[in-house]
Amino acid sequence: MPLVRVSLRRGKSAQHIAAIRNSIYRAMIESFNVPQNDRFIVVHQHDAEEFDYDPNYLDIARTDDLVMIQIACNNTRTVEQKKAFYQRTAELLSKEPGLRPQDVLINLLETGKENWSFGNGQAPYA
Known part of the structure; x- marks a missing residue:
């Protein structure tokens, strides 16, 4: 369950912001072993x-x-998966919304699975 926080300068269009969100999500599915939904x-x-x-x-x-991207995620991914994710995210963001790869900063905050509650006061991975 990655929790993604994106920080950027104010003034971008709704379409630009949606493209950032969609590109990050696509990269997570393709190279970071994140399930649909x-x-x-x-x-x-x-x-x-x-x-x-x-x-x-x-x-x-x-x-x-x-664009500064910080992702809280489980500490279950290999270095190779992380590198692939960084690369794929930069590639997708360069296509849509057209960011330069130099303007994509990514930071992972890894945590144990027991540190997540998705709702209802429950910890399904604990």
């Missing part, structure tokens, strides 16, 4: 003074179109 994504838009980043950290040239 396991879709929980929130988007946070920030004014310029609330969105701070280094435009050249690690010699990667970033622009104000930077």
